[in-house]
């Protein structure tokens with residue numbers, strides 16, 4: 001991946017989406033899809049609570065907002081949290097070349113599997129991302145467990 005990309009600035013776009021989700025009363029997870037030139041293609045956030053739609057994860061929202069792309073191998077999915085199995089599947093299905101995760105301490109999702117599949121995974125170990133989500137989980141554990149498909 002190009003060393004000229006500003007990962008903290010890219011992560012900030014996803015973090016702003018996560019905070020917007022929280023302001024809407026939703027789960028604070030945000031994502032943004034960029035190309036390798038650093039151009040933003042689409043951004044979104046988890047809207048499970050807002051829309052009553054369990055399929056609207058941050059990554060799927062950003063993916064849909066980006067519209068049709070001829071190829072995904074030169075795109076980078078930036079997300080505030082390690083992608084779940086569902087979103088890791090999306091990354092694999094469309095051949096997204098790299099993933100920048102804000103943090104993977106709260107939830108590691110499918111990042112080990114993505115690495116095994118040859119996807120470049122960059123973990124930013126962001127305290128801001130971790131704090132935003134862990135505060136939410138502390139207040140709404142049932143919504144969080146529903147989101148990741150655990151009883």
Ligand SMILES: [Zn+2]
Pocket residue numbers: 057058059083084085086087088
């Ligand atoms: Zn997901």
